[in-house]
Amino acid sequence: MDYYAISSLRENHAGWALLRAQNAPLAVSFFIRAFTGPNQRDLGRQELIDHLDDVLFGLRDVLGEDKFPRPASEYLDEWAAPERAWLRKYYVPGQDEPRYDLTAAAEDVVHWVESLRGRDFVATQSRLTSIFAVLKALVQQSETDPEVRLAELQRQRDGIDAEMQRIRDGNIRVMTAPEALDHFQQLTSLAKDLLSDFREVEQNFRKLDRQVREQIATWDGSQGELLETIFANQQDISSSLQGRTFQGFWDYLMSPQLRTELRDLLQRATQIEALSGTANLHAVTNLHQDWLPAVEQTQATVRQLSQQMRRLLDDKVFLENKRIMQLIRSIESGALGTREAPPSGVFLDVAAPSVEVSLPFERPLYEPSRKVMVDDDVVAADDTDVDAGALFSQFHVDTQRLKSSIDAVLSDAEQATLADITDAHPLQQGLAEIVAYYQLATESDWASINPEATQQLSWQLPDGSIREATIDQIIFGRPA
Known part of the structure; x- marks a missing residue:
């Protein structure tokens, strides 16, 4: 981000405006008490007013009655105004009382303010473990070479076998207290961040x-x-x-x-x-x-x-x-007015109805077709120069077999890409089979085609050569 982008955020972003507000400590502390602290959403107006009245009462008791002189309802209306946009005010169908929720910008400010307090224990090992786990999943699940993926799975199997043998020998490694606390803090932090993302x-x-x-x-x-x-x-x-x-x-x-x-x-x-x-x-x-x-x-x-x-x-x-009815009414009103005072001369020409008559004797008599002389001298062709293999090389792609392959892969996963499906069930008919998969994806409500990502498919020809194709990423999902 350059200077101009940051300057624009400073002038227009709701979160930055909250930090610059005069009553920012009151607003942020109230947001923590009402929303992020108890992890609540969708609160009614009266409930929020009661919460804010309690906060204002405690502050006035310590700082004086003239510290926050306005009633709680005015503060709520100010924070939910479009020019503030710290709270979102909306109505639920069937209810007259407005509901309130914290906006994403205000929640970011709350988390940033809470982070300024510092932490007694900072999770580092668990974060590194999470980075490695995500990185391994990204690399391994994106690998298209079957030999590389099989080698990685074999390495994992060897590690699991070695770990099982150590446990059988009585060598059980248990996570230490700092490590357990590290992972537990990472778990709670991720869970809280996930709720904020919604x-x-x-x-x-x-x-x-x-x-x-x-x-x-x-x-x-x-x-x-x-x-x-x-x-x-x-x-x-x-x-x-x-x-x-x-x-x-x-x-x-x-x-x-x-x-x-x-x-x-x-x-x-x-x-x-x-x-x-x-x-x-x-x-x-x-x-x-x-x-x-x-x-x-x-x-x-x-x-x-x-x-x-x-x-x-x-x-x-x-x-x-x-609008159509208004035009029809205006036409009817004009017609009624014209009926009482018709204009002079020809007002409207209407073609008279007529019937087309075709007499039997007007039809021509039957006339036999003329015989055309055809030269039927047939010249035999040389069969050795004609390649009839094209007539017998046609084939049909069985879409039911492709659907069975998709269902077999989705029985163990919620969703899978076309590359995952072809890894489990290799392509047998080359490009025609890929086109059939495209057709199944466009006709299914549980599949999507992502043009922003690509995937590479390969298949083997009868002569042993390998063909590859780069296509848009196709994702099949398990029907609900």
Whole structure:
């Protein structure tokens, strides 16, 4: 970022404005107490006013009655105003009371202020372990050479066998207390950051939808072109990187097997002896319970955006129908006025109805066709110069076999790329089989084609030569 970009953020970013505000300590401390501290979202206005009244009462008792003279409701309205945008004020269908939530910019400021306090224990080993794990997954899962991947899997198997033998010999290595505390702090930090990400994801969804609604409001073309544009934008929202990663997280969280495994791991983590003195240890067991309301609220936002888009279309159709009815009424009124005082001369020419008559004798008589003389002198061709192999080299790609290959790979994974599928079930018919996979991806609701990423596929010809093709990344997902 250069000087001009930073200067623009200083003048326009809501988070920077919060840091520069005169009552920033009051706002940040209240946000911590009401939202980030208890990890709450979607709070009613009266509940927030009660929270803020308690905070103001304590501050006035210590600093004096004239420190924060305004009532709590005015502070809430100021923080939720568009020029502040520290709180998001909205209404839930079926409720008259407004609801409030912390914006992503304000939450970033809260986390930054909390980080200024410093930490007694800084996790370093667990972060390095996480970096190595992510880096290994990135490199190994992107490798297209089967020999390299098999060698890596063999190395992992050898390491697992060696570890099992050490355990059989009684040499069991247990994580030390500093290491356990290091990993536990990393776990809680990542879980808290993940909850913070949901607000930004939801804000990005609303930003994409706002662009579509602005386009609807200013559209001056035909209704069909508008619908085509809206459907394309809605597809862009669901197929964007934000939408695909969020849907992948939702599918992962909704898997009964993975949820059971996560709950079991969290429960066993609270029973580690090295963590027995850690504060709020048992709160870790409810991590997935904290994720579910946040994810559900984001999903509800996406559904609400779709409903709002439908209402915008209905309103536009209603206005167009109303305009058509107004034109019809004006034509009828003009016709009634003309009936009482018709103009002089020819007012309107209407072609008289007529019937086309075709008499039987007007049809021509039957006339036999003329015989055409054909020279039927046939010259035999030399069969040795004709290659008939092309007539017998045609083949058919069985799409049912390809679907079975996809289902077999997705039985062990939530989603898989075409490269993963062809690794498990190599290509047999070359480029024609790749085209068939493309057709299955475009016809399926659980597949997507990412033109921003590529993947390389290879297959072997009957003569032993290898052919390779670089295509857009195709991702198949397991149907819900």
